[in-house]
Amino acid sequence: MPASCLQPTQRACLFAVAFNLWSPNLYRYYKEQMDKIFAHAGHPKSIFACTSTNLPPNACMVPHFLALGNFDPAQGGHLVLHNLRLVIEFPPSSTILLPSATLEHSNTPVHAHEARASITHYSSGGIFRHADNSFRTEVAFEEQDPEGFAEMMRQKGDRWKKGLALFSTLDKLKYYKAGSGPPHPLEDGEILE
DSSP states (O other): OOHHHHHHHHHHHTHHHHHHHHOHHHHHHHHHHHHHHHHHHOOOOOSSSEEEEEOSSBOOOSSOSEEEEEOOTTTSOOEEETTTTEEEOOOTTOBOOOOTTTSOEEEOOOOTTSEEEEEEEEOOHHHHHHHHTTSOOHHHHHHHOHHHHHHHHHHHTTHHHHHHHTSOOHHHHHHIIIIIOOSSSOOTTOOOO
16 A cells, blocks of 8 residues: 555554544444444444445545545535534545534535545434344334334434434543543443433
8 A cells, every 4th residue: 555545544544543533422323323234234344334436537526534545625515514603724635523413414516637535424313223123114114013112213313312312522522531530441322421
């Protein structure tokens, strides 16, 4: 592998570590879900279910995760977070963890003589819901387990609250780091407060 590719590749290998460090609850949820999916479907292990690549010369896409290439980040390739009305310089080899389902995001084009590529790792909520439904469609779930289906439907309205509780604040992360309780291992179903 050329030396120019080594640094971005090494950074890409640390995505799961950064995810676990900054969002231990959300990471644990992803891991539990992906373990179920891998046991069911036998896919290679990753904390994310999907990966998309956008290749040079000047990939400009929605959403993105890891910016690669050779471009001037002051002139293009900025990360745009539309809901927050932010435009952020996003240099080559930059990485971001963001809840892409709730933050509309994109990037700006780079100059024609520059190259930009990106790698996106993600898991859609539909994949996790399918795993929670014992790998059945909602139609099959309702037919095979009417009581379980009814309970799942009752819980749908509050699912966003459970998801929000999985995110970490800086205060929570400082608390864990101070030795007041490690983020892992957790008891089954426990959420770090």
